[in-house]
Amino acid sequence: MLKVVNKIEDANCITHSGTFHADEVFASAFLELYLGEVRVFRTNQVDFSKVNDSMLVYDVGRGKFDHHQNDALRRENGIPYCAFGLLWKEFGKDFLQKRGIELVDRVFDLFDKDLVEGIDADDNGVFPKIDANFKVKTIPGVIKIFNPSFQANQEEASQFEKACSLAKMVLEEELYYINGKAYAEEQILDLLDDLDENAKYMILPTFLPYEETILGEERAKSILFVAYPSNRGGYAIKTVPKSVEDKSTRMDFPEEWAGLEGEELERVSGISGLTFCHSTRFLVSCKDLDTVYQVFGKILVDC
Secondary structure, rough: OOOEEHHHHHEEEEEEOOOOOOHHHHHHHHHHHHHOEEEEEEOOOOOHHHOOOOOEEEOOHHHHHHOOOOOOOOOOOEEEEOOHHHHHHHHHHHHHOOOOOOOHHHHHHHHHHHHHHHHHHHHOOOOOEEEEEEOOOHHHHHHHHOOOOOOOOOOOHHHHHHHHHHHHHHHHHHHHHHHHHHHHHHHHHHHHHHHOOOEEEEEEOOOOOOOHHHHHOOHHHHOOEEEEOOOOOOEEEEEEEEEOOOOOOOOOOHHHHHHOHHHHHHHHHHHOOOEEOOOOOEEEEOOOHHHHHHHHHHHHHOO
C-alpha cells in the first residue's frame, strides 16, 4: 500500500512536493514493493529534527538518496544516479533475493540497464537523440501527464498516488520480463556455441527474448535472421537490426514480397507455406519448419 500523508510524523518515506517526475514516482513504487507499506510525506523543506532511523528521505534533502548536490554519484558510463537508481543500488539485490530471484546479480544489472538507468538519465537532463518526425512518449513523459492538469480540478496527492500505482505495475512486469530475459540469455549463448562461425541465421526451439544478447555478441555479427515457433502457429522469421540503437536491419526480406500474404505470396516467392510478409520486410510467417529452411535457402543463396 502507498499513501500520501500530511504529517511527517506519520511517514516512513519522505520526498519532494510540487511537480512530480518519474524519478521519485518510481522510487516510491519500488519502496512499496520492497517495504510493503509506504506512507510518503511530500515536502521541499525537510525538518530533519523530525526524521528518525525508520524513515527514508529521497530526491530531497541533499542526503544519501538525493542527487541534486554537486558530488552526486555517477555510473561508470557517466550516467548520474537519481533517487530511483540510488535506492535500487542500495536495496535492489536484497529486494530480488526476497522475491525469490535466483540469478540475482544478472537480474540486478539487467533491470538497472533496461529501466532504472534511463529514468535516472532523463531526470538528470541526459536525453537520447531521437530522429523521428513524430512525438515519442517516454516513461517520464507518461508519468508527467499525471500531474494536475490545467483546469482539471485534480488533487496533487491523489494524482501522485495514481502515478505510483502505474509505476508499481511497470516494475512488477519489468521484473518478470528481466528475470525471463536472464534465463533466456543463458540459452541463447548456448545456442551460439553450437553455430558455425559465419552462420547467417539462428533457429530457436521456442520463443526467447534474443535480440539484445545477439547484438551484444561479436561472434553473432554474421546472423541476419532469427526463426522461432510463433504463438500464432507455425514459425516466424525476423530480421536482425544493426545494433540496439540502430533498428535498421542487417538484411531485409525481398522487396517483391513486401505486404503480400497467402497464395499471392507463395506465387511471387515460389515457396509453398510462406503465408505472410510484413510491408516493411522485417518479418515473415511460415507454415512449418520446412518452410523456414526453404526461405533461408532462397534469400541467403548469395550470402
